[in-house]
Amino acid sequence: MNNIGQEFWQRTKYQHLSESDENKEIAPPARTLEPAASEVFSLTEPENLDLPEKSTDEAIISRRSRRSFQDTPLTKSEISALLYHTQGIKQKLPGEKSLRTVPSAGARHALETFIYLHKTADFPRGLYHYRAENHELALLRQDNLLAEVYQGVLQQKFIRQAGAVFFWATDIYRMAWRYSERAYRYVLLDAGHVCQNLYLLGEVLNIGVCAIAAYNDDYLNDFLNLDGDKQFVVYAAAAGSRKKS
Ligand SMILES: Cc1cc2nc3c(=O)[nH]c(=O)nc-3n(C[C@H](O)[C@H](O)[C@H](O)COP(=O)(O)O)c2cc1C
Numbered sequence: 001m002n003n004i005g006q007e008f009w010q011r012t013k014y015q016h017l018s019e020s021d022e023n024k025e026i027a028p029p030a031r032t033l034e035p036a037a038s039e040v041f042s043l044t045e046p047e048n049l050d051l052p053e054k055s056t057d058e059a060i061i062s063r064r065s066r067r068s069f070q071d072t073p074l075t076k077s078e079i080s081a082l083l084y085h086t087q088g089i090k091q092k093l094p095g096e097k098s099l100r101t102v103p104s105a106g107a108r109h110a111l112e113t114f115i116y117l118h119k120t121a122d123f124p125r126g127l128y129h130y131r132a133e134n135h136e137l138a139l140l141r142q143d144n145l146l147a148e149v150y151q152g153v154l155q156q157k158f159i160r161q162a163g164a165v166f167f168w169a170t171d172i173y174r175m176a177w178r179y180s181e182r183a184y185r186y187v188l189l190d191a192g193h194v195c196q197n198l199y200l201l202g203e204v205l206n207i208g209v210c211a212i213a214a215y216n217d218d219y220l221n222d223f224l225n226l227d228g229d230k231q232f233v234v235y236a237a238a239a240g241s242r243k244k245s
Contacts, residue, residue: 038139040139049081058203059200066202073120075120082164084135100132110170113167114168114169115166116149119163119240127139154216163241164238168236208241217232
């Protein structure tokens, strides 16, 4: 084996996987994380989102990674739409299962969304966790945390103009319970779908989006109060208004 990447790929082939806990009839883990919050904010309900008309084709073709943002604050409705279309629950199924606005291997939905809101008039500036179950935002830390976010994303300059920064973290056992080691592939694939929806909805709402995978894992996990082992960041993205104030 030449390197860890190749080894990972080989050893996560189906024939090498450990027997899953699901197969051993071990009870499944909780379907959501609920970090302690000082305040919880309701979001605009999906049926009340008034989205501009844009064809799927137009959104796909016009999509770019955008690294330049205006100061126009993101509205509650825009933030609600971005969260709902990236991780929102469309349908609750028996046994705590759900169908969301994105696909997920085995509908395990092992991602959690954290969002740092920097430019918005409708929420206090700070770090939030998206409670998909109730479509609401839980405030974890109210402060200007831009310096920490900037450090976390390896000082990529454009982050300093962003209105919001998304962090997608996995609660890996939720996926590994069924797929054992292969779960590490699946959460990354799931995250790709999530970020693509963010890009496309950004095009519809005139909000620029740029995916971010260049980040300091340990720093960001600490920032989000994740242990880095069972729960850890897999992907991030900056978003910001393209409209002039
Ligand atoms: C997995 C992934 C990680 C990325 N990470 C970063 C990043 O850390 N910083 C950045 O500025 N752009 C990042 N990008 C954006 C790419 O640079 C961009 O998609 C690419 O240059 C093509 O440009 P386009 O998205 O405008 O088509 C990332 C994109 C992907 C898909």
